[in-house]
Amino acid sequence: MRICFVTDRPDHPLLADARTLLTPRHEVTVLDPDGDLDSAPVAADVYLLKARTPKALAFAARAERRGARVLNSASATRACQDRVRMAEIAWAAGLPFPATHAFGSPARLLATGPAYPLMVKSRHSRRHDLVARVDDIDALRATAGEWPDEPIVAQEFVDNGGWDHKLWVVDGHVFAGLRRTALDGPAETKPIAAEDLPPGWAALARRVGAAFGLAVYGVDILEVEGRPSIIDVNAFPGMRGMTGAPTALAELAVRAGESTGPRSRAGVRTNDSMRTGRPR
Incomplete structure (x- = not known):
């Protein structure tokens, strides 16, 4: 193959x-x-x-x-790059996802007089995108100055004590860890056993895959008043460690x-069924 x-x-x-x-x-x-x-x-x-x-x-x-x-798939990967589309898919599937409001730029959000604190993120997820906690009007003005033309989403800020629950799924196998939030310094992941997650969280992570059409993905979850809230879905994350x-x-x-069905170099299907060697 x-x-x-x-x-x-x-x-x-x-x-x-x-x-x-x-x-x-x-x-x-x-x-x-x-x-x-x-x-x-x-x-x-x-x-x-x-x-x-x-x-x-x-x-x-x-x-x-x-x-x-x-x-x-290409379509599933694209869906995880647009945080508005991500929210729409999650809501349609009945998944717990925070209220998410889209704006053409931070200045447009500033004009609405939002309540603080809040999370401001680039609408389009990518390397080195905007993800910031905004505590007051001065901070939002500074963000508008640094990212004047950036389409964004705004979400309510939820205090997670400095740690995010990171769940990674590969074909239904759930892996988990606690990672220092990016807002609080360098990432540090502490692996935890899937069975040590709060009840129902592993099943919730698998539901995300079904909703988004993903086989390899990550789910970031916060605990809000004793219940899970999905704040991000990533297609094909690194899963280090x-x-x-x-x-x-x-x-x-x-x-x-x-x-x-594997294909030969000429495009003819073969019966190659070699496995990795690990029994299931």
Whole structure:
């Protein structure tokens, strides 16, 4: 079976470890999302879409049309990049998600005279986007000055004691950790067992996958008055330090390829059913 990682970080621990598991029995390649994807052939049976650039998403959509399996799909990945769309999907599925209001810029939010504190985020999720707690009008004015043309969303701020619950899911397998919120300094993740999560949280994380059409994803959850509130959904996060995640990812890639039927180089389907070696 031919499996391709679409990523600019093939040395990332999650991907490197999964590739090590797959390589003995499968042909594993890497596709650079910054390369010439317009002319790149669709040569793999399964693509693991770790990149989220427009070029990578366009290639993923083309691969899907050619019959390859893409994890996660281009459409599901795009939905997680738009925080308004994210909220709409969550609400439609009955998932607990905070009230989210969209504005064309921080100045437009400023004109409404909002209540403080609040969270202000870039509408379009990406590396180094805007995610900030805004405590008063002066802070919002400063944000408007730094991000004058940035489309944003505003959400009620909820104090989480400086820690976020991070849940990661790979094909239904739930991994979890506590991470220092980005507002409070450098990220530090403390792994916790899924069974040590509050009751129902693992099941809630799996519901997110069904609602968004995701197989590999992350869910950020805050506890608000004893109940969970989903504040973010990420397609194909890194999951550093999560024991068992690379194996789960490798097994998912193999099962995805088997479900579509691997193809030979000439495009003829074969009966290759090699596995990663881990019994289920």
